[in-house]
Amino acid sequence: MIADAFTAERIGAAWLRAALTPVSDFGRRAEDAATAAGPLDAASARERCAAIVRLAAALDPDGAGRARVALRTVPDPLAIVSRARAGDPLGDVDFYELGRFADALDAVAHAWVQAGGAADELPVASAVGTVLAPGRSGAGFYLADAFDPVLADARTTMAEADTRVERERTRLAEAIAEELGFVPAAEEFVIVREQHAGPLPHGVRVVRETPAYRLCTLERDMPALLAETERDGERRLLAAEEERVRRELADAIAREREAIVAAVARLGELDCALARVALVHRFGGCVPTFADDAFVLTEATFAPLAEALAGEGRTYTPLSIDLRGTAVLTGPNMGGKSAALALCGFVALCVAAGVPPPARAVTLPPIRRVAWIGGGDVDRVRLLSAFAAEVVRARDALAAPEFPALVLVDEYARTTGPREGRALLIALVEALAARAHTSAFVATHFDGVAEAARVAHLWVSGVAPAALDGIAAGDLSDALGALASAMDYRIVPAGPDVAAGSDAIALARILGLPAALVARASVIYER
Amino acid sequence: MNGALLAIALARGAPVIVVGSAKNVGKTVAFNALRAAADERGIAYGLTSIGRDGEPADALDGRDKPRVRIPPGSIVALPEELVPRSPALEILELGERSALGRMVFARARLAITCEIGGPPSARAVRATIDRLRALCAGAVFVDGAIDRVAALAGGADAIVVATGGASGATVERVAEIAGDLVARLQTPAYDPQRDGPAPLRIAGALDARLAEALLAGEPQTVVVADPTRIALRGRLFARLARHVAVRCERALHVVACTTSPDGPGGGLDPVALVRAVARATGLPTFDVLAGLRA
Numbered sequence: 001m002i003a004d005a006f007t008a009e010r011i012g013a014a015w016l017r018a019a020l021t022p023v024s025d026f027g028r029r030a031e032d033a034a035t036a037a038g039p040l041d042a043a044s045a046r047e048r049c050a051a052i053v054r055l056a057a058a059l060d061p062d063g064a065g066r067a068r069v070a071l072r073t074v075p076d077p078l079a080i081v082s083r084a085r086a087g088d089p090l091g092d093v094d095f096y097e098l099g100r101f102a103d104a105l106d107a108v109a110h111a112w113v114q115a116g117g118a119a120d121e122l123p124v125a126s127a128v129g130t131v132l133a134p135g136r137s138g139a140g141f142y143l144a145d146a147f148d149p150v151l152a153d154a155r156t157t158m159a160e161a162d163t164r165v166e167r168e169r170t171r172l173a174e175a176i177a178e179e180l181g182f183v184p185a186a187e188e189f190v191i192v193r194e195q196h197a198g199p200l201p202h203g204v205r206v207v208r209e210t211p212a213y214r215l216c217t218l219e220r221d222m223p224a225l226l227a228e229t230e231r232d233g234e235r236r237l238l239a240a241e242e243e244r245v246r247r248e249l250a251d252a253i254a255r256e257r258e259a260i261v262a263a264v265a266r267l268g269e270l271d272c273a274l275a276r277v278a279l280v281h282r283f284g285g286c287v288p289t290f291a292d293d294a295f296v297l298t299e300a301t302f303a304p305l306a307e308a309l310a311g312e313g314r315t316y317t318p319l320s321i322d323l324r325g326t327a328v329l330t331g332p333n334m335g336g337k338s339a340a341l342a343l344c345g346f347v348a349l350c351v352a353a354g355v356p357p358p359a360r361a362v363t364l365p366p367i368r369r370v371a372w373i374g375g376g377d378v379d380r381v382r383l384l385s386a387f388a389a390e391v392v393r394a395r396d397a398l399a400a401p402e403f404p405a406l407v408l409v410d411e412y413a414r415t416t417g418p419r420e421g422r423a424l425l426i427a428l429v430e431a432l433a434a435r436a437h438t439s440a441f442v443a444t445h446f447d448g449v450a451e452a453a454r455v456a457h458l459w460v461s462g463v464a465p466a467a468l469d470g471i472a473a474g475d476l477s478d479a480l481g482a483l484a485s486a487m488d489y490r491i492v493p494a495g496p497d498v499a500a501g502s503d504a505i506a507l508a509r510i511l512g513l514p515a516a517l518v519a520r521a522s523v524i525y526e527r
Numbered sequence: 528m529n530g531a532l533l534a535i536a537l538a539r540g541a542p543v544i545v546v547g548s549a550k551n552v553g554k555t556v557a558f559n560a561l562r563a564a565a566d567e568r569g570i571a572y573g574l575t576s577i578g579r580d581g582e583p584a585d586a587l588d589g590r591d592k593p594r595v596r597i598p599p600g601s602i603v604a605l606p607e608e609l610v611p612r613s614p615a616l617e618i619l620e621l622g623e624r625s626a627l628g629r630m631v632f633a634r635a636r637l638a639i640t641c642e643i644g645g646p647p648s649a650r651a652v653r654a655t656i657d658r659l660r661a662l663c664a665g666a667v668f669v670d671g672a673i674d675r676v677a678a679l680a681g682g683a684d685a686i687v688v689a690t691g692g693a694s695g696a697t698v699e700r701v702a703e704i705a706g707d708l709v710a711r712l713q714t715p716a717y718d719p720q721r722d723g724p725a726p727l728r729i730a731g732a733l734d735a736r737l738a739e740a741l742l743a744g745e746p747q748t749v750v751v752a753d754p755t756r757i758a759l760r761g762r763l764f765a766r767l768a769r770h771v772a773v774r775c776e777r778a779l780h781v782v783a784c785t786t787s788p789d790g791p792g793g794g795l796d797p798v799a800l801v802r803a804v805a806r807a808t809g810l811p812t813f814d815v816l817a818g819l820r821a
Contacts, residue, residue, distance in 0.1 A: 091607075091610065091612065092610065092612075092615055092616065092618050093607050093610060093618055093621070093628075093629075093631055095618075096618040096621070097621075139619075139620070140617055140618050140619040140620070140634075141617070141618045142615065142616075142617035142618070142636065143615040155614075155637070158614075158637075159637075162638075186563065187596075190816040190817075192797070192816065192817045192818075194797070194798075194817070195817075210788075210789040210794055211788070211789065211793050211794025212788040212789060212794040212795075212797050212816075212817070213789070213816050213817070235613070235614075238613060238614060239612065239613035239614075242612065242613050242614070242615050243612070243613075
C-alpha cells in the first residue's frame with residue numbers, strides 16, 4: 001500500500017501500526033519481513049483476513065491476551081543455535097536460555113490451547129527440552145552428572161582427590177597446632193606478630209608480611225604435594241569432561257536447528273496473528289470482498305477514532321458508505337465527513353495489511369495507493385501555503401499511475417475565494433471521475449459540486465434544526481456530548497431536496513460564540 | 528570473635544554490605560571473615576559485589592587481593608562473562624545486563640574460587656541483592672563500594688565499614704576519618720514529627736558552598752536524598768551538623784566497623800586502632816585477623 005506520510009497520518013496508519021506491533025522479537029521480525037514483501041494481493045489479503053476472522057472466532061479474547069503475554073516472555077534462541085551450528089562452544093548460560101525457550105514454548109502452547117486454539121497450529125521444538133532434560137530439575141540448568149556417566153565419574157574422582165588433599169592439609173595443620181596454639185582451618189591463615197613474635201614453626205610458609213600480621217600457608221611435604229598434584233590433574237580432567245559434554249549438547253542443539261528455526265518462525269506468525277485477532281476482538285472484523293467498481297462499507301468503524309471517543313466516554317457510530325467510482329460528501333460541520341474519508345482509507349489500509357477491516361461487510365477494489373488531498377495546514381517543509389500544499393497534492397495524485405487508488409479529498413480549495421475554489425473542486429472531481437481504477441471520496445461545503453461534476457452525492461444525515469436549537473451553549477465538553485448524541489452520522493444518498501448549508505451558525509452558538517455575534521450572523525445569512 | 532561480627536551484621540535480618548573507607552583497608556578481608564564465620568556456623572548465603580571484584584590483583588594498584596572462594600551450596604550473582612566453566616555452576620536465573628553481560632544467579636555445586644562482579648546500575652544493584660536474598664533464603668553478603676552505596680539507601684541492609692592504616696598515617700587520623708565517614712553514613716532519616724514539617728530539601732549534593740550559606744543562616748532542618756549526597760568532610764560537616772539538623776530521605780544503617788592496621792607507612796598498633804575507631808564511630812569495631820573487638 002502506497003500512502004505518503006500526510007495521508008498515512010490522516011487515515012490512522014500510525015495507530016494501526018501500533019496496534020499491530022508484535023510483542024516478541026519473532027513477531028517483529030515476521031512483521032518486518034511482511035512489510036518488506038510489500039502489500040498483499042487481493043487473494044492473499046482475503047485469505048489472510050479469513051484466517052484471522054476464523055482464529056478470532058475460535059479464540060477466547062482473554063485467553064488470546066494471555067497467549068500474547070506468554071509470547072512476550074519467549075527468549076530468542078537463534079543466536080545460540082547459530083553459534084552451536086558454527087561449532088562455537090556454548091556455555092551453561094546458553095543451555096539455561098535454551099531451557100527457558102523450551103519452557104516458554106510450553107507456556108505459549110498451554111495458553112494457546114486454553115484460549116481455544118488448535119494444537120496442530122503450535123510451534124514445536126520438543127527435542128530441545130529433551131536434550132536438556134537431564135540438567136533441568138526446575139527452571140535452571142546444571143551440567144549434571146546425568147548427562148554422561150564419564151562426567152559423573154570425573155566428579156566423583158575429583159571429590160575423592162579433594163578429600164585426600166584435605167586429609168593431608170589436616171595432617172599438616174595438626175602437626176603444627178601445638179606450637180601455634182591453634183589449628184589453621186583455612187588454606188591461608190594469619191599469625192599476629194604480637195601473639196607470635198618469635199620464629200614460625202617448621203611447616204609454615206609466609207605468603208605476605210605486614211608490620212602487624214603474617215599471612216601464612218602450610219608448607220606442603222611430599223605426600224601433600226602429591227595429593228595436590230593429583231587433585232589438580234583431576235580438576236583438569238573434570239574441566240575437559242565438562243567441555244566434552246557441553247560440546248555434545250551443543251551438537252545436539254545444532255542438529256535441531258531446522259526445528260528451532262521453524263518454531264521461531266511460527267512464533268512470529270502467531271504473534272502477528274494474535275495482534276490482528278486482538279483488533280478483531282475489540283472492533284470486529286470481516287473478510288473483504290474484492291470488486292473493481294465498488295467501495296462499499298457496511299457498519300464500518302474508524303478504530304482510532306472509536307478508541308479516542310471511548311476514552312472520553314463517548315460512542316462511535318459505525319458508518320455504511322456506498323462509494324462507486326467518485327462521490328461527493330456534504331453535510332453539516334462536525335458531522336464526521338473527514339472521519340468518513342479517513343474510515344475509507346483505514347479500511348483500505350487494514351485490507352492491505354491482512355487485517356480484517358472492522359466492519360460487518362466490506363467490498364472494495366484491490367487498492368494499491370491512497371492519497372489525501374486538502375484539509376491540511378501550511379506545508380512547512382516545502383514552504384507552501386495551505387492552498388498551495390493541497391494544489392500540489394492534487395497535482396501529484398493526478399500524475400500518479402492509474403493503478404487501483406483511493407483518493408480522499410477533504411474540503412479542497414476552502415482557503416481560496418469560494419467561486420474559484422468551487423470551480424477548482426468541480427474540475428478536480430471531474431478529473432478524478434475520469435480516471436480508471438480510481439475511487440474518490442470528496443468532502444466539501446461547496447454547493448452543487450456533485451451535480452456539476454455528474455457524480456454521486458452522499459450526505460451526512462446531521463441534526464434536525466429543532467434538535468440543534470434545543471442544545472444549550474455552555475460547557476464545551478457538555479455541548480460536544482449533547483451534539484454527538486443529537487447528530488445522525490449516517491451517510492445516505494442526497495436526494496434532490498437535500499437541505500443546503502452546514503449548520504455553521506447554529507453550531508457556533510452551541511460552541512459558545514457570543515449570542516449577539518451569532519444573532520448578527522443569522523441576520524446577515526437570511527438577507 | 529568473627530562470630531560476634533557476623534551476629535551483629537545479621538541481626539537486622541537483612542543483606543550485609545561491606546564497604547571500605549579507602550582502598551586497601553581490608554574490605555575484602557572483612558567480607559571473607561564474615562563468610563568464613565557463616566561457613567563455620569553452617570549458614571547458607573548468597574554473595575555478590577557492587578562493582579568488579581575477586582580479581583587476583585587490584586585493578587588500580589596491582590596489589591594481590593584475596594580471591595573469592597565460593598563453597599558448595601552458596602548462591603552467587605555475577606556477570607555472565609565471569610561465570611567459570613569448571614567446575615560448572617548451576618544456573619538459576621538471569622538478571623540485569625551489565626558491561627560484562629547479564630547478571631547470572633548461580634548455585635555452586637562444588638567449591639570454586641572465582642571472580643565476582645556487580646550489576647551496572649543503582650536500580651540493578653538493589654534488584655540483584657533482593658533477588659539473591661529471595662533465592663538463597665539466608666544471609667546475603669555484598670562486597671560493596673562506598674561510591675555505590677547510595678543504591679542501597681532506604682533499604683534495611685546492614686553496612687559494615689572497613690577502615691585501616693591505608694586511610695591515615697596515625698591511629699588518631701584513621702579513627703577521625705572513620706568517625707567522619709560513619710557520622711555521614713548514619714545521617715538520620717527525615718521525620719516530620721521530630722524535625723518539623725517544612726525542611727529545606729536539597730536536590731543535589733550538600734557541598735562546602737552550600738554548607739557556608741547554611742551556617743550563615745538560621746538553624747533549620749536540611750534534607751538530602753541519601754547520606755552519600757553529603758559532600759562535606761571533617762570539621763565543616765561537624766560544624767554544620769551542630770548548626771542545622773541534617774537529615775536524609777533514605778537512610779543507611781551502619782552496624783559495625785573493622786580495622787586493618789596495615790598501611791603504606793607501616794603498621795599501626797592494632798589494639799589502639801580498634802579502640803580508637805570504636806570510640807570515634809560509637810560502633811562495635813573488630814580486627815578480624817587479630818581477633819580483637821572494642
